[in-house]
Amino acid sequence: xxxxxxxxxxxxxxxxxxxxxxxxxxxxxxxxxxxxxxxxxxxxxxxxxxxxxxxxxxxxxxxxxxxxxxxxxxxxxxxxxxxxxxxxxxxxxxxxxxxxxxxxxxxxxxxxx
Amino acid sequence: xxxxxxxxxxxxxxxxxxxxxxxxxxxxxxxxxxxxxxxxxxxxxxxxxxxxxxxxxxxxxxxxxxxxxxxxxxxxxxxxxxxxxxxxxxxxxxxxxxxxxxxxxxxxxxx
Numbered sequence: 001x002x003x004x005x006x007x008x009x010x011x012x013x014x015x016x017x018x019x020x021x022x023x024x025x026x027x028x029x030x031x032x033x034x035x036x037x038x039x040x041x042x043x044x045x046x047x048x049x050x051x052x053x054x055x056x057x058x059x060x061x062x063x064x065x066x067x068x069x070x071x072x073x074x075x076x077x078x079x080x081x082x083x084x085x086x087x088x089x090x091x092x093x094x095x096x097x098x099x100x101x102x103x104x105x106x107x108x109x110x111x112x113x
Numbered sequence: 114x115x116x117x118x119x120x121x122x123x124x125x126x127x128x129x130x131x132x133x134x135x136x137x138x139x140x141x142x143x144x145x146x147x148x149x150x151x152x153x154x155x156x157x158x159x160x161x162x163x164x165x166x167x168x169x170x171x172x173x174x175x176x177x178x179x180x181x182x183x184x185x186x187x188x189x190x191x192x193x194x195x196x197x198x199x200x201x202x203x204x205x206x207x208x209x210x211x212x213x214x215x216x217x218x219x220x221x222x223x224x
Contacts (some may be wrong), residue, residue: 031210042216043199050210058211090156097210099144101158 002027004105012111021076023091031097032074036087081112119215132187134218136200150197192222
């Protein structure tokens with residue numbers, strides 16, 4: 001089944017404890033992206049990747065890192081999480097970005113205490 | 114002022130009604146996406162438009178690039194259409210693949 005998977009789905013952690021949210025797609029998509037969703041602010045793009053080893057900032061990249069070493073995986077890294085990073089995170093992928101529909105993962109609800 | 118504005122923010126309608134959700138944007142764009150977010154939180158892509166009109170089942174999406182406006186229509190609405198509908202725009206600059214989102218329209222269809 002074609003899908004985007006994220007792990008974990010739920011995570012409660014404490015300020016400063018490094019964490020990684022994994023994202024994987026099995027559709028051989030070139031484009032992958034991370035978003036966060038907050039009440040009243042909607043979805044905002046954190047980082048995106050057009051292909052392996054190519055990443056670029058979205059609107060809210062501060063406090064996050066990403067890497068794209070393999071086509072299928074696009075992990076989101078929070079080196080030192082803070083409470084303002086408490087949010088619902090979505091990973092998405094598409095065939096080649098610009099003119100293709102995006103496929104979204106199920107979301108990861110992160111709480112930073 | 115946000116780059117992408119949706120209206121209305123909330124919409125409640127009776128089953129069977131014709132629904133229109135609007136999206137206006139203030140910058141030049143190359144494409145616009147309509148997304149549906151289910152009550153459980155999952156997000157599904159409905160349409161990607163760069164011009165004209167697209168139809169899928171009871172859903173129709175239109176875009177007017179000159180007027181910087183897009184509409185999503187639902188014909189013969191059904192309670193299962195209850196969801197948050199989100200538009201997102203992609204800028205003109207090739208190589209800049211940032212998406213900017215509206216804050217969504219919450220649609221509730223009453224049986």
